[in-house]
């Protein structure tokens with residue numbers, strides 16, 4: 001499966017490494033893609049890098065793993081993701097991490113879905129600390145689940161439809 005990562009920091013790089021090791025093709029993206037050369041090269045043939053719009057065009061599934069304050073801007077820069085699965089890993093935290101920037105009447109996934117017309121938005125991995133994603137002894141990702149398992153899991157979860 002081709003997976004595009006919007007936000008290749010802690011979470012995006014950790015998830016991308018796991019999925020690449022399971023045979024998926026990953027495009028990491030950044031506003032400064034040249035900074036991702038080392039990451040992609042450390043993974044090898046299953047990884048490449050580019051701008052968010054290039055990752056969106058390349059992928060069947062997209063991952064949104066940017067700070068909440070940047071989430072809508074990052075989606076806008078990705079362009080159309082109509083018809084794709086968008087895995088939203090964000091936590092809607094205030095910039096100083098003092099609390100939630102929204103909640104009770106809406107949620108990050110609902111706001112992401114509004115900004116991603118036609119996408120199937122799935123909330124996932126936002127409660128998994130990155131240290132666990134990176135851990136070699138992790139239960140998360142250690143079973144070498146085939147790409148189809150990831151896809152099926154994402155598609156079976158309740159989701160928000162971008163409109």
Ligand SMILES: NC(=O)c1ccc[n+]([C@@H]2O[C@H](COP(=O)([O-])OP(=O)(O)OC[C@H]3O[C@@H](n4cnc5c(N)ncnc54)[C@H](OP(=O)(O)O)[C@@H]3O)[C@@H](O)[C@H]2O)c1
Pocket residue numbers: 006007008009010011012029030031032035052065066067068070073074075077089090091092093125126127128129130131
């Ligand atoms: N850290 C954790 O343990 C953890 C666990 C679960 C969920 N989360 C959530 O996952 C999200 C990412 O956390 P993180 O720790 O991975 O953050 P991070 O290490 O700061 O990485 C965020 C990445 O987003 C990119 N970015 C920022 N603004 C962007 C924009 N406008 N367009 C495109 N890319 C943009 C940045 O790349 P460039 O500056 O190069 O563009 C950066 O590499 C947050 O919402 C967080 O709450 C974090």
